[in-house]
Amino acid sequence: MRDLAGRLGYLVLAATAVAYLAVYATGLGRLPTAFDYLSILNTTLPLVFVAIGQSLVVLTGGIDLSVGGTVSLCVAVTAVAVTGFEQLPLVLAIGTACGVVNGLIVAAGRIAPILATLATLPIFTGAALWVLPVPGGSIPPQIRAVLTNPDLPTGLIWLGLAVAGWLVLRRTRFGMRVYAIGSDAGAARAVGVPVERVTFGVYALSGLCCALAAVFYVSTTTAGDANAGAPFILTSIAAVVVGGVAFTGGRGSAVGAVAGAAALALVIDVLFFAGIDPLYQALFQGLFLVVAVMLGSLAMLLRRAT
Amino acid sequence: MTSTAPVPTLHTFAVRATGVDRAFGGVRALRDASFSARPGEIHALAGENGAGKSTLIKVLCGLVAPDRGRVEVNGRVATAFQELSLLPDLTVAENLLLADPPRGRLGLVRRGRLAPEARRILERFGVDHIDSRAVCADLPVSHRQVVELVRVLATEPRVVFLDEPTAALPDRQVEWLAGHMRRLRDEGCCVIFTSHRWREIERLADRVTVMRNGTHVATREKLAEAEAVTLMSGRTLGAMYPEIPPPATAGPALSFSDPGGISFDLRPGEILGVGGLAGQGQRELFLTLFGAGRPARVTVDGRPIRIRRPKDAIRAGLGIAYVPEDRKAEGLFLPLSVRDNITLATLGRRSAAGFVRRGAERAEVAGIVSRLGIAGGGAAAGTLSGGNQQKVVMARWLLADARVLLLFDVTRGVDAATKHDLYRLVAELARAGKAILYYSSETEEIAHLCHRVLVLREGRVAAELPGPVRDAERIVAAAIADGEAHA
Numbered sequence: 181m182r183d184l185a186g187r188l189g190y191l192v193l194a195a196t197a198v199a200y201l202a203v204y205a206t207g208l209g210r211l212p213t214a215f216d217y218l219s220i221l222n223t224t225l226p227l228v229f230v231a232i233g234q235s236l237v238v239l240t241g242g243i244d245l246s247v248g249g250t251v252s253l254c255v256a257v258t259a260v261a262v263t264g265f266e267q268l269p270l271v272l273a274i275g276t277a278c279g280v281v282n283g284l285i286v287a288a289g290r291i292a293p294i295l296a297t298l299a300t301l302p303i304f305t306g307a308a309l310w311v312l313p314v315p316g317g318s319i320p321p322q323i324r325a326v327l328t329n330p331d332l333p334t335g336l337i338w339l340g341l342a343v344a345g346w347l348v349l350r351r352t353r354f355g356m357r358v359y360a361i362g363s364d365a366g367a368a369r370a371v372g373v374p375v376e377r378v379t380f381g382v383y384a385l386s387g388l389c390c391a392l393a394a395v396f397y398v399s400t401t402t403a404g405d406a407n408a409g410a411p412f413i414l415t416s417i418a419a420v421v422v423g424g425v426a427f428t429g430g431r432g433s434a435v436g437a438v439a440g441a442a443a444l445a446l447v448i449d450v451l452f453f454a455g456i457d458p459l460y461q462a463l464f465q466g467l468f469l470v471v472a473v474m475l476g477s478l479a480m481l482l483r484r485a486t
Numbered sequence: 487m488t489s490t491a492p493v494p495t496l497h498t499f500a501v502r503a504t505g506v507d508r509a510f511g512g513v514r515a516l517r518d519a520s521f522s523a524r525p526g527e528i529h530a531l532a533g534e535n536g537a538g539k540s541t542l543i544k545v546l547c548g549l550v551a552p553d554r555g556r557v558e559v560n561g562r563v564a565t566a567f568q569e570l571s572l573l574p575d576l577t578v579a580e581n582l583l584l585a586d587p588p589r590g591r592l593g594l595v596r597r598g599r600l601a602p603e604a605r606r607i608l609e610r611f612g613v614d615h616i617d618s619r620a621v622c623a624d625l626p627v628s629h630r631q632v633v634e635l636v637r638v639l640a641t642e643p644r645v646v647f648l649d650e651p652t653a654a655l656p657d658r659q660v661e662w663l664a665g666h667m668r669r670l671r672d673e674g675c676c677v678i679f680t681s682h683r684w685r686e687i688e689r690l691a692d693r694v695t696v697m698r699n700g701t702h703v704a705t706r707e708k709l710a711e712a713e714a715v716t717l718m719s720g721r722t723l724g725a726m727y728p729e730i731p732p733p734a735t736a737g738p739a740l741s742f743s744d745p746g747g748i749s750f751d752l753r754p755g756e757i758l759g760v761g762g763l764a765g766q767g768q769r770e771l772f773l774t775l776f777g778a779g780r781p782a783r784v785t786v787d788g789r790p791i792r793i794r795r796p797k798d799a800i801r802a803g804l805g806i807a808y809v810p811e812d813r814k815a816e817g818l819f820l821p822l823s824v825r826d827n828i829t830l831a832t833l834g835r836r837s838a839a840g841f842v843r844r845g846a847e848r849a850e851v852a853g854i855v856s857r858l859g860i861a862g863g864g865a866a867a868g869t870l871s872g873g874n875q876q877k878v879v880m881a882r883w884l885l886a887d888a889r890v891l892l893l894f895d896v897t898r899g900v901d902a903a904t905k906h907d908l909y910r911l912v913a914e915l916a917r918a919g920k921a922i923l924y925y926s927s928e929t930e931e932i933a934h935l936c937h938r939v940l941v942l943r944e945g946r947v948a949a950e951l952p953g954p955v956r957d958a959e960r961i962v963a964a965a966i967a968d969g970e971a972h973a
Contacts, residue, residue: 430575
């Protein structure tokens with residue numbers, strides 16, 4: 181029963197996939213094509229990356245609200261400054277730097293994560309507006325062809341790499357320590373886990389994940405917007421919750437969060453093909469989230485009852 | 487350069503603390519504390535709850551930095567903490583191998599090897615009843631304690647701290663632990679442990695250090711229990727058990743009748759003991775009355791009441807003091823102050839138009855706090871030692887309107903002097919007209935404190951003894967005699 185909560189993400193993803201196929205088929209009279217799948221994949225990739233970073237943070241019992249600002253800043257920098265592959269490390273460095281700031285405030289400053297990242301969120305967003313005051317910019321086509329090629333399933337490779345990266349991380353000492361801290365930070369410290377260093381590390385990694393997300397975002401949309409990151413705050417947390425990562429930390433997996441992210445992206449398409457007015461999209465996304473989370477707590481209750 | 491004969495590095499101490507101060511939020515846990523232990527000895531740290539034993543251990547093993555003073559350690563240290571330091575969401579294997587997991591090429595943890603490796607470690611210490619793949623939160627407390635101890639022993643330390651290692655262990659495992667402590671000592675390791683069971687200290691320790699009020703009092707090779715109690719408490723305790731006032735002659739405050747075989751009346755001012763061998767339905771009886779067991783019908787002050795959930799019990803005027811297995815005192819709001827904790831159950835009485843009258847509250851609590859000798863009325867309850875937390879739970883019912891008190895093993899894990907205080911508190915509660923149902927894992931207490939004793943066997947009343955029984959053997963005899971008659 182313990183595993184049901186952990187597998188919530190996959191169950192929800194399967195359910196939304198079925199719903200997607202149903203509304204698509206009834207709406208268009210045929211099944212989705214490879215092109216449809218690929219476009220879903222490419223638009224989902226940014227959220228996948230943010231959700232992996234967010235999972236790491238939530239697994240330690242923290243939360244990163246500043247992902248919105250970090251993604252925005254990196255989107256702005258990518259759209260303005262990236263003219264070839266050689267500038268990409270700069271974007272990744274900026275994202276990591278944002279995470280490092282959070283990590284320092286939380287780990288060394290001992291400020292509650294929710295407060296620390298709530299404060300850095302508008303700072304990073306402000307920096308993004310300074311870099312890119314009006315939406316615009318561009319992305320070189322050669323980067324686009326490698327990251328989110330609309331005709332070739334390159335996105336699949338990146339998704340695979342992202343999941344593989346997580347699975348490797350899970351098998352490092354750092355990965356074990358992330359779970360230890362989320363389980364009980366005091367006890368983890370007592371058995372010699374360097375709690376501050378690991379906490380610092382997860383926020384830095386979350387920043388790096390945001391930068392990766394930003395690059396994929398600009399690659400898909402082909403332009404930048406200094407407010408592009410805002411929706412990722414809610415959706416990354418939603419993906420983590422739907423993915424079965426315990427908000428108290430210590431339990432869950434980023435792979436579940438990836439499934440949660442995919443489910444959230446699919447819901448938008450389901451709403452589109454079901455002919456729901458885009459004005460009410462947020463409303464239905466919220467309802468979807470409430471139902472998914474309630475299923476999660478139900479799974480928890482069942483687990484406790486057995 | 488002249489060659490010199492190799493000089494063995496002979497340290498006269500394995501750990502040493504000199505003049506250590508440490509305060510937590512205004513409460514001075516250690517004041518000018520000094521301590522020293524040698525390699526190759528088992529050294530017991532004795533003292534009341536709150537004497538500073540746990541803090542001293544945390545300072546010595548480097549988890550807590552001293553405000554002042556010097557700490558010296560020779561060799562690798564490992565510590566089993568009183569509040570278990572196992573990570574609840576991790577498996578036994580992950581907990582045992584967290585510090586040094588099996589790694590393959592690239593330095594990645596070989597997750598498949600964790601469970602077998604951990605099983606080997608457990609087997610090396612003769613533990614075969616714990617599944618290394620189990621998640622720790624799902625294990626009973628006694629198993630978790632064993633895992634914690636194996637984690638410590640497996641690091642092959644030169645200095646071992648065991649803070650209350652036996653509090654959650656059944657007797658068989660206490661023997662197991664004692665064997666390992668002696669082996670470590672014989673191998674030249676310094677073993678330092680705390681315990682509230684004097685018998686264990688007498689049996690195991692080569693030397694005893696007594697602490698009181700955060701400071702060193704004495705270190706001896708031989709120490710008799712009576713002198714130890716005097717040293718620990720700083721006073722000569724009078725008779726261990728207080729005079730029990732006679733119960734009122736009024737009608738019963740509580741009538742309980744269970745079709746399963748237990749029924750009794752409890753009068754105001756009466757202390758009714760629930761005895762018998764362990765696990766004969768005592769816990770179930772209390773849980774039923776708490777509203778956490780099966781639904782029950784009781785009569786409180788002549789009014790019939792159905793108890794289905796804890797709220798029903800509280801509304802009916804049943805006060806509850808209960809110490810759970812892992813001794814994190816239940817029913818205390820740890821971040822709130824002692825004062826708030828004591829008055830929480832009775833806020834209505836000291837409030838005007840919804841606002842709490844702090845002045846009236848302060849005066850009332852100050853009286854109780856000083857009478858019971860609870861340290862720090864304004865400090866957060868979470869900063870108090872276990873014994874003091876237990877006093878706070880009990881003190882709440884002195885003020886509350888509860889007519890009936892259910893005291894379940896309230897002295898578990900508490901030192902002699904605090905027990906002495908708690909016994910007087912029980913007597914005082916009885917004198918105040920509270921009807922008290924009393925269970926303790928120490929039959930001795932039931933024999934001395936109770937007006938009457940119900941001896942339970944297999945969920946039924948096997949015998950009723952008029953009290954005070956005084957001789958605990960009589961209760962045990964009643965529990966066993968009846969058992970043999972049935973066999």
